[in-house]
Amino acid sequence: xxxxxxxxxxxxxxxxxxxxxxxxxxxxxxxxxxxxxxxxxxxxxxxxxxxxxxxxxxxxxxxxxxxxxxxxxxxxxxxxxxxxxxxxxxxxxxxxxxxxxxxxxxxxxxxxxxxxxxxxxxxxxxxxxxxxxxxxxxxxxxxxxxxxxxxxxxxxxxxxxxxxxxxxxxxxxxxxxxxxxxxxxxxxxxxxxxxxxxxxxxxxxxxxxxxxxxxxxxxxxxxxxxxxxxxxxxxxxxxxxxxxxxxxxxxxxxxxxxxxxxxxxxxxxxxxxxxxxxxxxxxxxxxxxxxxxxxxxxxxxxxxxxxxxxxxxxxxxxxxxxxxxxxxxxxxxxxxxxxxxxxxxxxxxxxxxxxxxxxxxxxxxxxxxxxxxxxxxxxxxxxxxxxxxxxxxxxxxxxxxxxxxxxxxxxxxxxx
Numbered sequence: 001x002x003x004x005x006x007x008x009x010x011x012x013x014x015x016x017x018x019x020x021x022x023x024x025x026x027x028x029x030x031x032x033x034x035x036x037x038x039x040x041x042x043x044x045x046x047x048x049x050x051x052x053x054x055x056x057x058x059x060x061x062x063x064x065x066x067x068x069x070x071x072x073x074x075x076x077x078x079x080x081x082x083x084x085x086x087x088x089x090x091x092x093x094x095x096x097x098x099x100x101x102x103x104x105x106x107x108x109x110x111x112x113x114x115x116x117x118x119x120x121x122x123x124x125x126x127x128x129x130x131x132x133x134x135x136x137x138x139x140x141x142x143x144x145x146x147x148x149x150x151x152x153x154x155x156x157x158x159x160x161x162x163x164x165x166x167x168x169x170x171x172x173x174x175x176x177x178x179x180x181x182x183x184x185x186x187x188x189x190x191x192x193x194x195x196x197x198x199x200x201x202x203x204x205x206x207x208x209x210x211x212x213x214x215x216x217x218x219x220x221x222x223x224x225x226x227x228x229x230x231x232x233x234x235x236x237x238x239x240x241x242x243x244x245x246x247x248x249x250x251x252x253x254x255x256x257x258x259x260x261x262x263x264x265x266x267x268x269x270x271x272x273x274x275x276x277x278x279x280x281x282x283x284x285x286x287x288x289x290x291x292x293x294x295x296x297x298x299x300x301x302x303x304x305x306x307x308x309x310x311x312x313x314x315x316x317x318x319x320x321x322x323x324x325x326x327x328x329x330x331x332x333x334x335x336x337x338x339x340x341x342x343x344x345x346x347x348x349x350x351x352x353x354x355x356x357x358x359x360x361x362x363x364x365x366x367x368x369x370x371x372x373x374x375x376x377x378x379x380x381x382x383x384x385x386x387x388x389x390x391x392x393x394x395x396x397x398x399x400x401x402x403x404x405x406x407x408x409x410x411x412x413x414x415x416x
Contacts, residue, residue: 001271002288002334003412006212006262011291011337013303014263018293022216033226035132039102046103049299050110053117054078063149066141071127073105074157075112081120081321090163090192090321091150092121093179095143097170097197097295099227100131110300111169111310118314121321122159124150128175131231140241143175144182151188163321165193165254167313169297170219170266173199177244177273180253191254192320193328195313198261198294199270201245203228204237207268217263219294224265245273250280255328257316259297259309262290283330286413287312291336305337308407332413338406 009015059074080089092115096108108125116123128142147166154161166183168176173196180194214221240247256277260270274284289296289305300306319325 001275002260002286002290002332003410004262004290004334005209005267005271007291007336009291010217010263010293011289011303011305013305013337014292014296017299017302018217021218033223035101035230042098042102043104043106046107046298047109049301051114051301052110053113055113055116056080063146065145067129067138070142070146071105072146073109073112073125075116075123075125077116077120077122079120080122081318087160087162088154088158089160090121090165090317091154091157091159092116092119092123092195092317093147093150093164093166093176094123094125094195095128095166095168095172095175096125097168097172098130099223100136100139100171100174100231101227102130103171107298108172111297114300114307114310115314115317118311119317119321121165121317122157124157132233136231136235136242139171139175140178143179144186147179147183147188148186162189164189164191165195165317165320166191167193167195167197167257168199169197169259170294171200173197173270174201174203174244177201178241180256181240181244181247181250183254184252192325193257193317194254195257195259195317196270196273197259197297197309197313198264198266199258199273200266201243201273202269203232203235203243204246207266207272209267209269210265213263213265213267213293217265217293219265221265245269245276250277250282253277253280253282255283255285255320257285257287257313259313260286260288261292261294261296262288263292264294266294278330283328285316285329286332288332288334289336290334304407305335308335329414331411334410334412336408338408 010018055075056078057076061072061074062069063072077089082089094108094112094115096103096105098107105125105127112123112125115121126142126146129138150157150164151161166176166179168174176194176196177199180191183191210221210224235242237243238246256274258270258274260267274286277284287309289309292305296303297306297309300310320328
């Protein structure tokens, strides 16, 4: 496990972000949440806080699911990882988070774009049925149907059926862990990797992190209780299809990359699953961000840690998909950001300082997106719009931000 489960305080960027989000978000007790409003807010927040990294193509399509059509979104990279033998690029299936209640294809868009652009894999994300309109098992049936469809239609999709990985964040991590356990039983090719970002793998038990991080860090204990009140009806949380951490056998599942966050109420759930996989001799790349909160990778437009995590996920996928890939490393890396302000200041002043840089960065990215949208399609993929030499202010801001905050990476457990 990580040497330090939780940093002394949130990373500076996350501290500033959550300070303002907590001021803007209305206080609500269990039972006072409004489902429609919660879905709208998360959709808007995820789209505003995520980057629209350029990819070669984005395709929306529909397939037949267990109970009607299932919507998919397919992201094709500009530089696909085509095998030297001429085989088509690999495919990565990603499921969004949201407590099995909120979220959708749109909230996963920035994550999928980042991973497709850097890994060279075709990334597919799918909308699965949510509670309370549907039973918790409905989402599981949908996710299995999507994986079955990708394997059966790999040639039509233009992807390599022998190079598949699955992943998801939070509730989506739960679905990905279930898929990793079910893939071999359904006769599919061995998955190259399962990517689980702060996954909910044990819906039966409560962990110490639930109390330690109960409020103030985006996902709260009240949120979790509300989610469970909506999806937990007539559900046996001891069933491995619901709680994959409770499966009796884990030795035959795919190698894992697990992302965890120190200020996450379900932090100990994901860390516990990493321990169970390692005990079963399944290699785990554990990326622990001790100063981050649950859901942080959705905020890659303003959080350097989010961009770092997405880069590491994409690089791990590219490595797992490589023809000369031998073995997934088994290691723990602890990653955080340290503030190095030129003069000693209070937390409120520091948050204002760091927040101003984050706001400038967000505004630059949105401006670049608007400029790119106005250009002919042939000029958009070049990336020159956001190049620092074209935008001197961007270069100055980036240098200033790098000088004030430093990314610290430490490997505290390793066995390659």
